[in-house]
Amino acid sequence: MRRFFVKVGSRVNILAMLHAFKLPANEIAALFVAISFAAGLNVYATVATLGLLSHAHLIELPPGLHVTADWWVVAASVALFAIEFVVDKIPVIDLIWNALHTFVRVPVAALLAYGATSQFSPGKQLLATLIGGAIALAAHGSKTALRAVVTPSPEPVSNTVLSLGEDGLAIGLTWFATAHPYSAAALVVVFLTITTVLFRKVVRALGGMFRSEST
Secondary structure (H helix, E strand, O other), X not given: OHHHHHHHHHHHHHHHHHHHOOOOHHHHXXXXXXXXXXXXHOHHHHXXXXXXXXXXXOOOXXXXXXXXXXXXXXXHHHHHHHHHHHHOXXXXXXXXXXXHOHHHHHHHHHHHHHHHOOOOOHHHHHHHHHHHHHHHHHHHHHHHHHHHXXXXXXXXXXXXXXXXXXXXXXXXXHHHHHHOHHHHHHHHHHHXXXXXXXXXXXXXXXXXXXXXXXX
């Protein structure tokens, strides 16, 4: 009987330790930066990957992200990812799909950032939410712009390859962020820098084109 109480007491202590577990603030910040970018590319793949990794006991999510491990959430995310996997590879339709998902990827990414930073102060949590939404918007905008360039191409291979690359990057970056949050965040900074440079070049090229036509 005494051994039984010792075992029960040990389990209670372990559960209490797990309940009180908190990731370091810096790791949480790096995590939500990477996850926000991944969600901007494919929000369904990102949420499903978080949930499945949690169920496999490969990661310990912040308390605010435990909802992603709910089987209903995982199932819905996998089903929607399957739909997007097909639709996202059909020229023209993929542009409509991505345009509509501006109102899905960005808000969900902001909510993920909000949940990941639940142990932060209200002010920092709000700031993290805004940053998460902005990062997702940058990733989503880059994806949509790139699709607008590739979609008119007469051959279908480039569109399919690009879509597969985006899906793979969203899943891989989500997993990588849970294992190596700082390195994943550094990759996101590189991606955002490249995106900014390319965007400026495109704007300058379009401006030069309009000026030459006007003259």
